[in-house]
Amino acid sequence: MLAVKEIDQDEVVAALRESADNPSAFLALNAGNAYFTDASSAGVVAFREAGRYLIQFGGAFAPEADRERLLHAFLGFARAARRRVVAVQLQQSDAELYARCGFTVNQVGSSYAVRLPDHSLRGTRFMKLRNKISKARRSGLEVSEVPYDKAADELASIDREWLRAKGRHVKEIEFLVGECGGPVQHHRRLLLGRLDGTAIGYISYSPAYGSRPGWLHDLSRRHATAPPGVMEAINSHALETFRDEGAEWLHFGFTPFVGLSPDHEVTGASRLTTRFMRLMAEHGDKVYPSASQLAYKEKWGPELVLPEYLAFHGRASLPAIWQILRVTKSI
Structure with missing residues (x-):
């Protein structure tokens, strides 16, 4: 296991309340998550270790002025540990930031409200x-x-x-x-x-x-x-x-493999990942019950649909997707 600084969960709650604009941000407090902080910036990054990867949840939860600085610090932490970062359930503003910082970013699903x-x-x-x-x-x-x-x-x-x-x-x-x-x-x-x-x-x-x-x-x-x-x-x-x-x-909340649209993709999106997401949208119910979840959410007449994203630091990687499925116990 990686050595990370212990952080009180009340501090995580405070950071989320102050800076998170992700409707699912509270899930960063799930048992089993680790937290990265850096003295150069405010905020927190929630993640789990999975093989050669650090699976980051929901973006860098920090004030706007500190988000990029915190993300770079986390990438430095990962490099020192010989790990690659994969971020999941990013919002659209996160997707644009991560693309600028060397990530390959693809839409992975949508959330409804x-x-x-x-x-x-x-x-x-x-x-x-x-x-x-x-x-x-x-x-x-x-x-x-x-x-x-x-x-x-x-x-x-x-x-x-x-x-x-x-x-x-x-x-x-x-x-x-x-x-x-x-x-x-x-x-x-x-x-x-x-x-x-x-x-x-x-x-x-x-x-x-x-x-x-x-x-x-x-x-x-x-x-x-x-x-x-x-x-x-x-x-x-x-x-x-x-x-x-x-x-x-x-x-x-978030449902993977639904609401996918070329209009939501950011510059540099992986064609391979796009094809994989489309395949899962058509045949992935054995991995995740997306169709039934979407039907339940749509029956309430949601007025807001937000695209959510998956981001690989560097090139897209199917082994990284496999690790996400393992971390979430979808397989």
């Missing part, structure tokens, strides 16, 4: 969604916000059943999705659905900072026997709660 103050499920567009929510509520579903420490056993039971239903060879995806528990849990919101007193589904929300502040729908699980509409009813309850509290945005 609804603006809460004006959002409504009225109209024919949302008729099917309203019907699913109503059916779940009529079945006796009760949705409430709960503290994690009071509901941890119920969540663990749902997780076990969720994994069992997926099959014994399926692993829980990590790194690019949310989690529950740990030292920053008090920053998250947890909504739980119960039917006849039994927990059957939950959604965890993390804070989203930057120019589109609000909440990130970052982890959801349900019992295999949960009736249709349970997750939609839980999210509708959260959406109404956050809107009433004055939150501006509900982000549905």
